[in-house]
Amino acid sequence: MSKIIYRDPNVTIFQSALFQTNTTVVRTDDIVIIIDPAWLPEEVDTIRQYVESVRRDLPVYLVFTHSDYDHIIGYGAFNADKIIASQAFVDNPNKDAAVDEMLDFDEKFYITRNYKLEYPEINFTVYRDGVHLRQGHTKMAFYLAPGHTIDSMIVVVWSLGLCVAGDYLSNVEFPFIYHSSVDYENTLEKLPVIHDKNWFTRLVPGHGDPALTITDWLRRRTESLAYIYALRESIVTGIPFDEESLWQRYGYSRLQRKYHFDNIALMTREYEEGLWTWDPLYNPEEHAGDPGPVEEEPDIDD
Numbered sequence: 001m002s003k004i005i006y007r008d009p010n011v012t013i014f015q016s017a018l019f020q021t022n023t024t025v026v027r028t029d030d031i032v033i034i035i036d037p038a039w040l041p042e043e044v045d046t047i048r049q050y051v052e053s054v055r056r057d058l059p060v061y062l063v064f065t066h067s068d069y070d071h072i073i074g075y076g077a078f079n080a081d082k083i084i085a086s087q088a089f090v091d092n093p094n095k096d097a098a099v100d101e102m103l104d105f106d107e108k109f110y111i112t113r114n115y116k117l118e119y120p121e122i123n124f125t126v127y128r129d130g131v132h133l134r135q136g137h138t139k140m141a142f143y144l145a146p147g148h149t150i151d152s153m154i155v156v157v158w159s160l161g162l163c164v165a166g167d168y169l170s171n172v173e174f175p176f177i178y179h180s181s182v183d184y185e186n187t188l189e190k191l192p193v194i195h196d197k198n199w200f201t202r203l204v205p206g207h208g209d210p211a212l213t214i215t216d217w218l219r220r221r222t223e224s225l226a227y228i229y230a231l232r233e234s235i236v237t238g239i240p241f242d243e244e245s246l247w248q249r250y251g252y253s254r255l256q257r258k259y260h261f262d263n264i265a266l267m268t269r270e271y272e273e274g275l276w277t278w279d280p281l282y283n284p285e286e287h288a289g290d291p292g293p294v295e296e297e298p299d300i301d302d
Contacts (some may be wrong), residue, residue: 002043002234008126010160011202013210014049017041019205021070023047026157035063035164036206037061041113050228051078059135064120065152065166066152067092069101071206075220076115080296083120086144087127091126095119114117116168120211126153129190130197133220143194148176156198163200169220172208174227174250176259181228181267182275188221222251228267235268237277249302 002023006013006215014023016039025047026033032055037047050061062080064072065090102117124133127144133140135146138159145152147165155164167176168187177184194200195214202215204210227246234241246260247253272274 002040002046002258005106011162012205014043014047014050018083019070020209022204022206022208022210023074024204025164026160026162027058028136028138028159030058030138032058032060033063033140033157034060034080035204036065036071036077036166037062038070039073041111042111044077044113046054048072061135062120064089064122064150064153065155065162065164065165065206065281067098067119068149068167069093069098069105071166072098072120073105073117073222075120076113078120081123082124084124084126084133084142085122085140086153087125087191088144088146089120089153090122092119092151103163117270127159136302141198143190144188145190146179147187148178150183152179152187154187154194156159156194156200160200161199161201163194163198163203163217165203165205167206168205169211169217169224170205170208171211171220172250172252173205173256174260175224175245175263177228177266179264180275181232181263181270185225185228188225190219191221230273231263232276233280235264235271237280244277 002014003017004012005015010028012025014025015021018039023037023040024035025192029226031209032051034047034051039042059081061082061084062075062078091218099117099119106113106117121131126144129143131142138157141158144152145166145168147152152166154166156162175184201210202210203216231241233239250256
């Protein structure tokens with residue numbers, strides 16, 4: 001059953017028994033926001049009942065940080081006024097595969113749901129960094145965050161100092177890189193820029209514990225960058241990667257070793273294609289990657 005791992009007057013984080021997957025529910029005087037509802041039917045229903053208990057006559061916004069099936073599997077349980085994701089999420093050529101993964105999961109474990117499993121239909125699309133959406137006094141900002149997947153997105157709720165980062169900066173997962181290590185690095189480099197424009201103190205990852213201080217999420221960012229740099233060094237030099245230290249830091253090696261090997265294969269292909277180079281004198285503290293422009297847009301009032 002889903003459990004609440006964090007609660008304050010405005011933010012409730014539900015965590016699934018599966019993969020410590022987080023669903024963030026924000027409730028202000030203006031709006032209820034549900035981000036990535038997951039996993040099991042009883043867990044999704046608990047979230048739905050909570051939303052119904054606090055929404056009163058407020059509008060409900062449903063936000064998806066990316067299209068991995070574990071993050072969209074609760075979509076059909078909610079009747080939302082606005083459904084938000086990135087343009088790449090909308091343009092995903094593998095929508096049917098995502099639905100198949102959900103169906104395969106439920107069939108594998110004999111799971112029955114009281115709602116249909118389908119790919120989310122989006123009616124508010126984030127197509128660039130800094131898109132703002134305001135409901136009353138509640139203001140959200142959205143930033144594209146490719147790397148983990150091509151369609152990943154970061155959400156900031158201004159008045160609450162809250163950032164929901166999708167599958168970045170977890171304390172139970174090293175970077176799982178499905179799309180691009182170069183984009184992943186740039187997203188990590190962009191996070192302090194996003195922070196400087198929005199001043200969030202708390203960050204919720206897709207899996208694991210929330211980072212409740214700036215120091216905590218900055219440390220996780222450093223650890224993620226260090227993993228990428230160390231893996232690149234190993235690929236170029238042939239020096240074995242220090243797996244022992246990795247599994248001391250992340251405690252689920254029987255499962256996660258596969259994702260580590262997948263990262264090696266992906267980053268090796270990238271290196272062979274010239275998508276990144278390795279400089280043994282490179283100091284990431286002196287040469288931060290260029291995240292590109294992070295532009296702000298006028299507010300869109302609903």
